[in-house]
Amino acid sequence: MAYELYYWPEIQGRGEFVRLALEEAGADYVDVARLPARQGGGTAAMMQLMEPDASGRFSFAPPFLKDGDVLIGQTANILLYLGGRLGLAPRDEAGRLWTHQLQLTIADLVVEAHDTHHPISVNLFYDDQKKEAKKRAKEFIDSRIPKFLDYFEQVHAANPRRSGFMVGAKLTYVDLSMFQIIEGLRYAFPRAMQRLEPEYPRLVELHDHARERPNIAAYLASARRLPFSEEGIFRHYPELEH
């Protein structure tokens, strides 16, 4: 049975980290909210699963994944579940937890990337918090991007397998997520990233490698890959780069 992914149909957002893993693995999946309502899709189908049912299990927010009877929310948790099944995570417990730990640190970075344009409230428009956004984006560019990317570059360099991947000898979902982080940061902060990237040769090489994997390349060239936009997590507002 196909995996059912539920996420906002018009943005990459957090759903993209799951899409990339499903696409790399060539998994059979349906991006439900992107289907027409007459095929059981649309945002309404998604919202319905955000209400408690007999199982008592429902998510605070998308994305979530349905696999038969199992419904799993929180991006990193979905990848934890899929990692073993799709061959995108180590098999041993310590390796699985280490991979998950890196994904949770990526999730922390994603929150901070989001908050550059929404530092006060998700309920206000960007224009109503632009002044604060400029301050927060400056801190993000000057201090937080380097802190996170320094860490991930060090993790890559310290991988005892020297495989060119973040964890162990083979590609994991964390490598795909790092690809997406580099893509997103380049979209949102192109000038800053041009300046910063020479410090992170391993991450840039990992990004380039991921982009060229056959299934990822095919996905990126397809209509399934949504474009970045000013509705998503990574937004390009030129005034936020100094």
Place this chain on the structure above:
Amino acid sequence: MAYELYYWPEIQGRGEFVRLALEEAGADYVDVARLPARQGGGTAAMMQLMEPDASGRFSFAPPFLKDGDVLIGQTANILLYLGGRLGLAPRDEAGRLWTHQLQLTIADLVVEAHDTHHPISVNLFYDDQKKEAKKRAKEFIDSRIPKFLDYFEQVHAANPRRSGFMVGAKLTYVDLSMFQIIEGLRYAFPRAMQRLEPEYPRLVELHDHARERPNIAAYLASARRLPFSEEGIFRHYPELEH
């Protein structure tokens, strides 16, 4: 061999979610950074484990847990690891993931609670972002606390076991974390919580029950329980309540 917990020695912070689980289970553990340096403790011992070693595994930030050769970072990931071992999580995979999902949603709330006093940058003093903090705290109180607590109250109510716990028939680490969330929100925003709490009878009852469990009561009465303070995640700045 005792678990070794590494966290900032002067605050509850994120480490507290792990401490509560270890204490409830009566686990043998050492809070390493709180030991004197001559006993191998102190912050220096913690910082040393934040550098890559031969394993290549190290954390972006505290807390992290050492269990023999295994080093695990990210609060929710530590609890995922400990949950089964301490008898504080369901045994089946779907139950473990559901418990973890709730913990990750608690982690999201914790980030937002932190950002009420640091909406612009962790590198600036609160006083240098107080104006923005007032705006963010207003949104947090009016919109975000209710959104998160509505969700957790619903989860509690929808638990098919009707056990009085968040998940399944027995206490899990998520119940202890909910206790800490209620404690922290009461400390930071006492007037707001007084107003809001009648909407969340199940969570308040869960909090009261957790506080009275023998091991938790003994812990809270001990010197091991650090006080809340304006160095932690939950901070009481009266001007942030409107």
